[in-house]
Amino acid sequence: MEKELWKGNEAIAEAAIRAGCDCFFGYPITPQSEVPEYMSAHLPKAGGVFLQSESEVAAINMVYGAAGAGMRAMTSSSSPGISLKQEGITYIAGAELPCVIVNCMRGGPGLGTIQPGQGDYYQATRGGGNGDYRTLVLSPSNVQEAVDFVQEAFDIADQYRNPVMVVMDGLIGQMMEPIEWHPVPKRDLPPKDWATTGRKDRDHNNIINSLYMDPNECDRHNEHLAEKYALMEKNEVRWEEKECEDAEVIITAYGTPARIALTALETLRAEGLKVGLFRPITLWPFPEAALRKLSKADHVKAFVDVEMSSTGQMIDDVRLSVEGRKPIRYLGHAGGVMPTVEEMVDAVKAALKEGK
Amino acid sequence: MAIVYEKSRGLTDEELHYCPGCHHGIIHKLVAESLVELGLLDDAIGVCPVGCSVFAYKYFNCDMQEAAHGRAPAVATGIKRTHPHQAVFTYQGDGDLASIGAAEIVHAAMRGEKFTTIFVNNAIYGMTGGQMAPTTLIGQKATTCQTGRTKEQAGMPIRMAELLSTLEGCVYAERVCVTDIANINKAKKAIKKAFQKQMNGEGFTFIEVLSTCPTNWGMTPLKAVEWLKDNMVPYYPLGVIKETAPETAEVK
Ligand SMILES: Cc1ncc(C[n+]2csc(CCOP(=O)(O)OP(=O)(O)O)c2C)c(N)n1
Ligand code: SF4
Ligand SMILES: [Mg+2]
Numbered sequence: 276m277e278k279e280l281w282k283g284n285e286a287i288a289e290a291a292i293r294a295g296c297d298c299f300f301g302y303p304i305t306p307q308s309e310v311p312e313y314m315s316a317h318l319p320k321a322g323g324v325f326l327q328s329e330s331e332v333a334a335i336n337m338v339y340g341a342a343g344a345g346m347r348a349m350t351s352s353s354s355p356g357i358s359l360k361q362e363g364i365t366y367i368a369g370a371e372l373p374c375v376i377v378n379c380m381r382g383g384p385g386l387g388t389i390q391p392g393q394g395d396y397y398q399a400t401r402g403g404g405n406g407d408y409r410t411l412v413l414s415p416s417n418v419q420e421a422v423d424f425v426q427e428a429f430d431i432a433d434q435y436r437n438p439v440m441v442v443m444d445g446l447i448g449q450m451m452e453p454i455e456w457h458p459v460p461k462r463d464l465p466p467k468d469w470a471t472t473g474r475k476d477r478d479h480n481n482i483i484n485s486l487y488m489d490p491n492e493c494d495r496h497n498e499h500l501a502e503k504y505a506l507m508e509k510n511e512v513r514w515e516e517k518e519c520e521d522a523e524v525i526i527t528a529y530g531t532p533a534r535i536a537l538t539a540l541e542t543l544r545a546e547g548l549k550v551g552l553f554r555p556i557t558l559w560p561f562p563e564a565a566l567r568k569l570s571k572a573d574h575v576k577a578f579v580d581v582e583m584s585s586t587g588q589m590i591d592d593v594r595l596s597v598e599g600r601k602p603i604r605y606l607g608h609a610g611g612v613m614p615t616v617e618e619m620v621d622a623v624k625a626a627l628k629e630g631k
Numbered sequence: 632m633a634i635v636y637e638k639s640r641g642l643t644d645e646e647l648h649y650c651p652g653c654h655h656g657i658i659h660k661l662v663a664e665s666l667v668e669l670g671l672l673d674d675a676i677g678v679c680p681v682g683c684s685v686f687a688y689k690y691f692n693c694d695m696q697e698a699a700h701g702r703a704p705a706v707a708t709g710i711k712r713t714h715p716h717q718a719v720f721t722y723q724g725d726g727d728l729a730s731i732g733a734a735e736i737v738h739a740a741m742r743g744e745k746f747t748t749i750f751v752n753n754a755i756y757g758m759t760g761g762q763m764a765p766t767t768l769i770g771q772k773a774t775t776c777q778t779g780r781t782k783e784q785a786g787m788p789i790r791m792a793e794l795l796s797t798l799e800g801c802v803y804a805e806r807v808c809v810t811d812i813a814n815i816n817k818a819k820k821a822i823k824k825a826f827q828k829q830m831n832g833e834g835f836t837f838i839e840v841l842s843t844c845p846t847n848w849g850m851t852p853l854k855a856v857e858w859l860k861d862n863m864v865p866y867y868p869l870g871v872i873k874e875t876a877p878e879t880a881e882v883k
Contacts, residue, residue: 297713298709298712298713300709324712324713326708326712328705328708328738329734329735329737329738330734332702332705332734332735333702333705333708333734333735333738334705336698336699336702336705336706336709336735337705337706337708337709337712338709339696339698339699339702339705339706339709340678340696340698340705340706340707340708340709340710341709341710341712341713342709343696343706343709343710344676344696344709344710344713344714346709346713348709362699362702363699363702366698366699370697471676471694471695471696471710472676472694472714472717473673473674473675473676473693473694473714473717474672474673474674474675474693474694475673475674476673480643480691480692480693480694480695481694481695482688482689482694482695482696482697483695483696483697484688484695484696484697485697486685486697
């Protein structure tokens with residue numbers, strides 16, 4: 276297949292259009308503004324609706340309305356904007372509406388920096404808004420994956436009637452890379468017979484709602500949601516393992532740090548050190564079982580978790596998977612500073628010493 | 632026997648939960664009747680607020696979406712933009728629309744979104760137990776201004792119909808009340824006209840209905856009607872606040 280050079284943010288916008296996105300609602304914020312810009316120019320030509328909203332709060336609620344009326348709806352933003360969308364996301368999850376949300380993460384907290392970051396891991400994987408809910412979170416580590424995941428995200432969302440987030444650090448949004456356009460993967464999807472499209476000759480009204488005044492009903496609704504999340508945990512977990520078969524130290528990383536780790540792996544392997552990479556692709560559901568299995572292997576002595584976060588966030592999921600069997604080191608920067616190959620090499624060597 | 636009165640087909644058989652003397656029920660009826668008489672019911676998609684009318688999705692006999700507090704205009708925008716030929720409306724209280732959702736309603740009006748908003752102004756937060764709303768009158772007591780609202784502390788009450796009228800996208804804004812037969816008839820006419828203008832694609836249409844909350848005003852239903860007439864109407868004048876002729880109203 277032919278390769279084309281695309282900027283990450285424009286590529287995911289094009290990917291969404293190719294995946295049948297009907298409408299996009301968004302608000303400008305660096306480093307994701309190319310998504311609404313591209314959508315404004317190209318989505319209407321493809322027969323879709325583009326609207327620049329007055330805020331991220333409005334954008335996500337427009338997504339709610341359109342998704343509730345049966346449309347393939349999408350919004351994108353970056354960290355502070357995603358914070359504002361949390362209200363809408365919990366309502367969307369509660370009302371079981373499918374939609375696609377892209378977070379092109381920057382450094383925080385607060386206004387932070389417009390440089391790439393990974394400080395929204397908790398927010399993405401723990402719900403972020405109020406109540407017990409989960410969003411399925413896909414994390415690409417290059418532009419090709421970003422494109423492929425966005426294309427697939429719409430079907431995943433429709434299948435489970437649940438928001439799907441594509442979470443990537445700003446670097447992937449801003450970077451240009453050669454990509455191939457893969458055919459959009461198609462799932463067997465249930466009809467949207469619940470959508471509010473006007474009753475016409477239906478014998479009942481369709482209602483989009485997340486309110487249950489009766490606590491027992493609300494409990495049942497939550498149980499139903501939990502069953503759905505369990506199904507996603509069973510069927511949708513994705514990860515990648517590189518050279519873990521004999522590894523003594525395993526680096527855990529996602530997004531851009533996972534990509535930098537590939538060079539660290541090369542360097543260390545060239546020195547004869549046995550190092551592997553474990554890269555979660557779905558941040559939720561987290562590939563807990565796979566990582567747990569690795570942590571039980573005798574050859575694995577230690578883990579090094581690397582994130583673009585000062586305190587580490589994914590490291591909590593790594594800990595929950597490793598369950599104290601092996602030591603875990605942390606290497607992280609926030610505020611737009613990337614962990615370097617040299618730092619990773621040093622951290623792995625220190626971990627090896629510690630693990631012996 | 633001839634039927635002289637019956638419940639509108641635009642309402643379900645669900646029992647309304649509103650307090651005695653609350654005008655939400657009358658306003659529901661007028662919206663429902665308007666949709667039926669205009670032949671729009673089977674095509675309509677309504678959006679209800681968070682407030683005492685949160686269960687409006689059970690009462691209106693059409694497809695409905697329940698929005699987060701204040702966000703109904705954004706939700707309706709998402710619906711109408713993707714379903715441009717259907718009748719779309721929001722039904723919102725004054726806390727919902729004029730306070731937490733002020734940005735959403737202003738920008739929907741600015742864009743000239745082609746849906747109709749029914750704004751129920753009862754000068755109080757009904758559902759949460761009578762706190763001050765942005766529409767609470769000066770001197771009016773509420774649980775968060777127990778000696779009465781003052782200008783110094785909370786500013787002057789907001790007149791939403793007038794405010795939205797300054798926006799070109801808002802082609803029709805009328806303030807009505809439902810305190811008696813004559814006013815009920817006027818209110819119904821206004822609601823019907825708003826939907827007609829919406830379906831003509833003229834722009835954003837807004838009906839503000841002054842409403843009672845006997846429970847949180849601490850009055851009998853009859854006393855509440857009197858209070859509305861004596862106190863709300865002077866500050867919130869009834870009538871057409873804005874009506875743009877269709878040809879100039881066209882937002883292309
Ligand atoms: C984000 C959020 N904040 C606060 C509330 C609590 N709340 C529910 S209804 C309401 C006020 C509603 O008042 P109004 O819109 O005037 O409607 P009314 O009950 O008077 O008809 C408030 C503050 C909420 N549900 N969500
Ligand atoms: S509390 Fe007030 S607004 Fe709410 S139902 Fe009762 S009278 Fe109506
Ligand atoms: Mg009120």
